Amino acid sequence: MARKLILCALALAAAAPAPPPALTLAVPPGQLHEKLRRLVGDAYAAATQTKLADALWDGDSLDVLKATPPDLAVVNGAGLLTGCKSGQFRKLDWGKLGRDRYLAPAPSDCGAGLYLAATGLAWDAGKFQAPPQWADFWDVTRYPGRRGLQRTARGTLEIALLADGVAPGDVYRTLGSPDGLNRAFRKLDQLKSFIQWWDQPAQPAQWLAAGKVLLTSAPAEGLNAGPKKKLVLQWNGSLVTVASLVVPQAAPHADAAAIALTLANDPARQAEFAEATGLGPAATQAVDLLSPEVRATSPSAPENLKGALVVDEGFWAANGAKLEQRFADWLGKG
Helix, strand or coil, rough: HHHHHHHCCCCHHHHHHCCCCCEEEEEEECCCCHHHHHHHHHHHHHHHHHHHCCEEEECCCCCCHHHCCCCEEEEEEEHHHHHCCCCCCCCCCHHCCCCHEEECCCEEEEEEEEEEEEEEEEECCCCCHCCCCCCHCCCCCCCCCCCEEECCCCHHHHHHHHCCCCCCHHHHHHCCCHHHHHHHHHHHHHHHHEEECCCCCCHHHHHHHHHHCCCEEEEEHHHCCCCCCCCEEEEEEEEEEEEEEEEECCCCHHHHHHHHHHCCCCCHHHHHHHHHHHCECCCCHHHHHHHHHHHCCCCCCCHHHHCCEEEEECHHHHHHHHHHHHHHHHHHHH
């Protein structure tokens, strides 16, 4: 009898499903660390009653993810492109995930968009009667004052061409030609003596509030977190990037990680994340859950995405090093 009981117990144990594994999420350090951990981890915990552990990494070098592969990682567009091309990240099954659950810029071969960020033309609403455009940014006769731009070729060259009348859909084709690249630098030459270069995302809002610049490029989320003045962003001609969740090729629990990746697309959780950060949700239905105030300043709102330029990560992967060097040389000239 005892032998039969033992055999029954072993049979039941073998038939019982294994408990969900505790996954490891790699998140770049910084202000978003805790919010990203909650966005991904809380969704997984709610569905599986299993906590998701997190691990910091430097956010710049994919070598960190190779050393101790996590189950999931949050990467920027450049990291996604590099890791996918090298085979470091798994290809995603979009037949199961459903591309229609994500905004157009968010799905890719290896990455599921987690949030959208935008950089655009910002100003103090009290100083302009009509919303300025990038062309007005260059018009120092009509609008005298200092201008703010990020100290990098990436983004700045696109802005120069947009200001020179190039349509968003033609920017990278133009920038990829010698004549188009020279055109961008000629445009920057016109404004060089008026530019105050920023390096930290918080600087544009601070400079606008202090009156140090009249117009500046600025991260959209930084305006909401800045000093309490009516700082406004021009969405037409804004530059949009996507941060994504990926599953490393060597992930210890790849199947469970794919489930967690799907859960992170929950519209309600993404909307809550967007409300707390000012970043745009990647889930299609999340936009409709945003408050009117947050939707108005969200990179994900269709009305804001309409005139935006999605940054071409492939272009910058192929050309970034030489363009940044030319930009640095240009900056060093008197």
